[in-house]
Amino acid sequence: MTAYGDAQKYFLQAMMQKGSATDHECDSLLDECFKVSEKNRDQWTLSSFITSVNKQIQPFHLEIRKGNDEDSGQDVYALISVTDHDINHLVIGGNFTKIEIEIFHRAVDLIVSSNTGMVSSTDILNITEELPQKNILKSEIEILITKLVKQNWIGEKDGMVYLTPRSILELEPYIKAELKNEVLYCNICKSMVLKGVNCKRCRSRIHLYCASTYFRGRSMDECKCPVCHDVMTLLPSLPNMDTSRVNGSMEGLTPTINERRKRRR
Ligand SMILES: [Zn+2]
Ligand SMILES: [Zn+2]
Structure with a gap:
């Protein structure tokens, strides 16, 4: 593998402009960076390449970190500052x-x-x-x-x-x-969840993409909260969810404003 070079520089510059990109976008970007720098991508995977960039930008308290799109579950990379929590x-x-x-x-x-x-x-x-x-x-x-x-x-x-x-x-x-009193963690993957499916009984929440995998092929009355085992009300449009088997009344999550609203001062 080559040392930190033009491809890494171009990639970093592009990420500074974009802020974030999906894994597919990053992969295409990587091809483009190697093409422009007239180097061969060889054995570089997206993951090994990003690790190599992160080693170089770590002294500046920057990192390209991987997360998930809360709607689709797709891998997303973002250039973030790890300096402080402010x-x-x-x-x-x-x-x-x-x-x-x-x-x-x-x-x-x-x-x-x-x-x-x-x-x-x-x-x-x-x-x-x-x-x-x-x-x-x-x-x-x-x-x-x-x-x-x-x-x-x-x-x-x-x-x-x-x-x-x-x-x-x-x-x-x-x-x-x-916001530790407000934030919820997905009861399937255990990571932080903002947009997701709520259990009306026990306040647990799961990511839409976790729900679509977890409940795949199950009928409505089989879609039970992993915590309290009460039947969960699911959105009809869960990604990749086989809703053909889901019967009974389907009630979407109505965006309700801040019932638990509490100011951090
Ligand atoms: Zn999850
Ligand atoms: Zn529950």
Whole structure:
């Protein structure tokens, strides 16, 4: 294997721009980096290549870390800072003002505290009402949401806002430390879960992709919570889920706002 070279530099530069990429995207990017640097990819796998990049960027407290997309379960890599557990460092390079960071901070709290791992963009706009100084306009928050989506910190779909894999990887230590009373862990894979399937009885939550594997081919009344064994209400659109066998009433998870909402001050 070659030492740290042009391919690694190009890859790192691309990841600095993108923030995160799926494993397939990273693999194509890797081919491209070797092509541009006129080197042969040889025996480099994506994993061995990323390990080699991480060795070089570790002194700068940076790491390319692997996680999962909460919707699809697909592997995602993100370039993250491992310096501290503070959201404030996002101000560096992200070109955010102090007030924008404060809004993002509160939006993360709302998302983590919600029952669905999502909040409406209106909920985020309303954060301004809670600020003692009220020194940001709703129109400015709208611009901030667009900026956060563009920089891949949050996703927005049908008016609902959620944390992207990049955010989750970057903010996981912060969420686990500062929002430990709110955060839930998937009862199948044991890792942190924001968007998932809730048990209405015992408050346990499992990732959509864990549920789709765990409950595959089972009928509705066989889809039982792994903790309390109560029948779970599943989304009809679980990824890869064979819903043809699932009968009975299918009730989607209605995004409800922050029943457990609690401010971190
Ligand atoms: Zn899981
Ligand atoms: Zn349960």
